[in-house]
Amino acid sequence: MGDESTARISEAGFDLDHTDKLLTTTRAVRKRLDFDREVSDQVILDCIDLAEQAPTGGNDASRRWLVVRNQEIKDKLGDLYRETGQFFLNARGRLDGTGHAKEQVVSSSSYLVENMAKAPALVICAIWGIHDNSGRPGLFDSAVPSAWSFNLALRSRGLGSAYTTMLNGRAEELEEILGIPPGVTTLVTFPVAYTVGTEFKPAPRRPATEITYFDQWGFTRSQGSADGSAKVADGQGVVVEVDTDARPDTVWPIIADIAMPAQFSEEFQGAEWSTDGEPAVGSTFVGHNKIGDFEWEVTCHVTEWEPLNTFEWRVTDPDNPGAVWRFDLAEQGAGSRLRFSMLIGQENNGTVPQALKDPAKEEKVLNRRRQTLKDNMQATVDGVKALADG
Ligand SMILES: Cc1cc2nc3c(=O)[nH]c(=O)nc-3n(C[C@H](O)[C@H](O)[C@H](O)COP(=O)(O)O)c2cc1C
Numbered sequence: 547m548g549d550e551s552t553a554r555i556s557e558a559g560f561d562l563d564h565t566d567k568l569l570t571t572t573r574a575v576r577k578r579l580d581f582d583r584e585v586s587d588q589v590i591l592d593c594i595d596l597a598e599q600a601p602t603g604g605n606d607a608s609r610r611w612l613v614v615r616n617q618e619i620k621d622k623l624g625d626l627y628r629e630t631g632q633f634f635l636n637a638r639g640r641l642d643g644t645g646h647a648k649e650q651v652v653s654s655s656s657y658l659v660e661n662m663a664k665a666p667a668l669v670i671c672a673i674w675g676i677h678d679n680s681g682r683p684g685l686f687d688s689a690v691p692s693a694w695s696f697n698l699a700l701r702s703r704g705l706g707s708a709y710t711t712m713l714n715g716r717a718e719e720l721e722e723i724l725g726i727p728p729g730v731t732t733l734v735t736f737p738v739a740y741t742v743g744t745e746f747k748p749a750p751r752r753p754a755t756e757i758t759y760f761d762q763w764g765f766t767r768s769q770g771s772a773d774g775s776a777k778v779a780d781g782q783g784v785v786v787e788v789d790t791d792a793r794p795d796t797v798w799p800i801i802a803d804i805a806m807p808a809q810f811s812e813e814f815q816g817a818e819w820s821t822d823g824e825p826a827v828g829s830t831f832v833g834h835n836k837i838g839d840f841e842w843e844v845t846c847h848v849t850e851w852e853p854l855n856t857f858e859w860r861v862t863d864p865d866n867p868g869a870v871w872r873f874d875l876a877e878q879g880a881g882s883r884l885r886f887s888m889l890i891g892q893e894n895n896g897t898v899p900q901a902l903k904d905p906a907k908e909e910k911v912l913n914r915r916r917q918t919l920k921d922n923m924q925a926t927v928d929g930v931k932a933l934a935d936g
Contacts, residue, residue, distance in 0.1 A: 568698055568701060568702055569698070570748040571701070571745075571746040571747065571748060572697055572698050572701040572706075572746070573706070573746045573747075573749065574654070574708040574709065575706030575707060575708060575741050575746070576654045576655065576657050576658040576708050576737075577654055577657050578706065578741050578742040578743065579661075579664075579665060579706060579707075579737060579739035579740075579741065579742070580739050580740045580741060580742050581661070581664040581665060581666065581739060583666070583739065583740045584666060585666040585667055585705065585738060585739060585740065587613070587615075589703055589705065590613055590667060590669060590738060592699070592703075593696050593699035593700050593703070593705075594611050594669075594696060596695060596696070596698075596699040597671075597692040597693070597695040597696035597699060598692060599695065600688075600691035600692035600694075600695045601688070601691055602688040602691075602692070603687060603688045606688065608673050608674040608675060608688065609671065609672070609673050609688065609689055609692055610672045610673065610674065610730065611669060611670065611671060611672070612669070612670040612672060612724060612726075612732075613667055613668075613669050613670075614667065614668040614669070614670070614724070615666075615667055617663075619723060619724070620662075620663045620665070620668055621663045622723045623662065623663065623668055623713070623723060623735070624661075624662040624663025624664075625663075626713060626716055626719055626720075626723070627658075627659060627662040627663075627710075627712060627713060627735070628659050628660065628662070630712040630713060630715065630716060631655065631656070631658075631659030631712055632659075634652055634655045634656045634659050635656050635659060635660070637652045637656075638652050638653055638656040641653075647877075658708060658710070658737065662737055665737035665738055665739050666738065666739050667737075667738040667739075668735055668736070668737055668738070669696070669707075669735070669736040669738050670720075670724070670732050670734070670735050670736075671689050671692065671693040671696065671732070671733050671734045671736070672689070672726070672730050672731060672732045672733065673686060673688060673689040673730070673731055673733065674729060674730055675729070675730075675731060676729060676731055677731060686731055686733070689731075689733045689734070690733065690734075693709065693733060693734040693736075694709070696736065697709060697736065700736075700738060701746075704740055704741065704744055705738060705739060705740050705741065706738075706739065706740070706741035706746075707736040707737055707738050707739075708736070708737060709734055709736065710734065710735050710736070710737070711733070711734060711735075712735075713732065713735045714731075714732055714733065717731075717732065720732055755767060755768055755769065756785075759785070760776065761776070761913070762913070762916070762917070762920075764784055764785045764786055764920050765782070765783070765784060765913070765916055765920075766782070766783035766784065766785055766887070766889075767780050767781060767782060767783070768780060768781025768782075768783065768889065769781060775908070775909045776908070776909040776912045776913060777908060777909070777912075778890070778892065778898050778901050778902060778908065778912065779892070781889055781890075782889070782890050782912050782916065783887060783888055783889040783890065783916075784887065784888050784916050784919045784920050784923060785885060785886070785887040786885075786886050786887075786920060786923045786924045786926075786927050787883060787884065787885045787886070787927070788883070788884050788927040788928060788930065788931045789878055789879075789881060789882070789883050789884075789931075790881045790882045790883075790884065790930070790931045790934045790935055791880070791881045791934075791935045792881055792882060792934035792935055793877070793880075793881065793882060794854045794855075794875050794876070794877060794882045795854060796882075796934050797875055797882050797884060797930065797934045798853060798854045798875060800930050800933050800934055801857060801873045801875065801884065801930060802825070802853070802857060804817040804818070804819065804831050804833075805817055805818070806926075806929070806930070807922075807926045807929075808834075809929055810925045810926050810928065810929030810930075811922035811923075811925045811926050811929075812836070812837075812922060812925075813835055813836060813837055813918065813919075813922040814833065814834075814835060814922060814926065815833075815834040815835055815836045815841070816833075816834050817831050817832060817833040817834065817846070818831060818832060819831045820832050820845070825848060825851055826848065826851050827848055827849060827850065827851055828847070828848065829847075829848040829851070830845055830846060830847050830848070831845075831846050831848075831859075832844070832845055832846070833846050833861075837918070842896075844861045844862055844868065845861070845862060846859040846860070846861055846871070847859060847860045847861075847864040847867075849864060849870075850872070854875060855874070855875055855876070856872065856873065856874055856875070857872070857873045858870065858871065858872040858873075859871050859872075861891070861894070861895070862894040862895075863894055866891065866892065866893060866894060867891045867894065868891045868893070868894035868895035869888055869889060869890055869891050869895055870888065870889040870891065871887075871888045872885075872886070872887050872888070873885070873886055874887070882934075884927055884930060884931070886923050886926060886927050888919060888923070890912070890915070890916075897911065897912065897915045901915075
């Protein structure tokens with residue numbers, strides 16, 4: 547973060563070092579909650595005042611906050627939280643010391659399951675109304691923005707919390723313990739305390755360019771466009787995703803078979819390895835493609851090969867590829883999520899010369915090509931899912 551002489555002050559007068567730090571370092575704090583330091587009611591009320599500035603559907607004033615300070619009541623909530631969170635304790639037993647991707651969050655969540663009642667305050671964000679699953683924005687949805695603002699306000703004042711929802715499924719007991727009337731929905735229970743130390747790091751998250759689509763679901767840009775239109779120079783891509791019931795070890799052999807897409811897509815007509823042995827970075831294969839009567843062949847260079855995880859290849863020239871193609875596979879719940887993505891290169895392909903011929907048609911050419919690619923890619927991942935789950 548910059549010092550005064552280099553402070554980044556936005557047009558709106560905000561110190562961006564401060565706002566960005568608040569937004570990137572407000573973590574789920576559990577093991578670093580300081581249970582021994584008192585918290586005043588006033589700091590909680592201040593944070594609720596700030597949180598109440600959040601949007602609310604229809605400008606309706608239906609949010610309510612319940613601050614639990616009494617130890618006997620906190621103990622009852624703590625017992626209930628422990629009951630609901632028993633699966634975290636079981637999972638911790640299995641994951642501790644394994645280096646599993648979820649080991650840390652399970653260990654941290656388990657700690658909270660065992661210690662919830664020790665927090666100086668348990669703050670519950672609630673709202674008048676019952677969610678009717680109608681899909682219409684309801685009162686329910688108005689509580690979530692304010693709940694997060696509350697967490698941000700805590701962080702700015704040296705306090706911390708974890709946004710917990712496990713008690714929401716125990717509405718009857720909550721009504722009983724806290725005297726909540728029928729017709730109220732509770733959304734979040736925050737264990738509130740000062741944090742042990744105040745430095746927290748941004749979490750690893752996917753970059754915006756990977757999860758943001760422009761104009762059509764799945765159309766990506768490697769960088770933002772200055773005027774908002776799709777341009778070759780900004781790196782135009784396509785992403786399709788599918789969730790399978792099958793685990794990565796079942797899905798991987800299917801995507802590692804380079805001939806597989808030919809079964810499902812019109813454009814991808816088959817492929818064969820042109821190098822011997824197990825595929826690895828540096829291996830090459832030849833892909834056959836067809837659109838209508840037009841057929842063509844491309845040499846593909848493997849640039850990432852991580853079994854069960856990633857398979858990336860670059861078309862024609864690895865240093866200046868006509869396209870970059872990639873499968874990413876990861877565990878998702880009890881199954882897997884498969885992401886199939888591609889990026890149109892700056893040259894060495896048929897699309898770019900067409901797109902650049904007439905600047906007025908650049909976006910149209912790019913999007914038309916991407917729609918064809920997307921259809922073929924979607925057919926491919928749907929086919930993978932059918933094989934894997936079949
Ligand atoms: C809707 C929602 C529900 C959550 N429920 C719980 C919960 O019941 N218990 C808990 O310990 N953490 C809960 N969390 C916190 C997440 O586990 C936490 O955000 C995640 O581990 C990532 O940590 P980070 O926010 O510090 O990056 C919840 C978060 C959200 C957004």
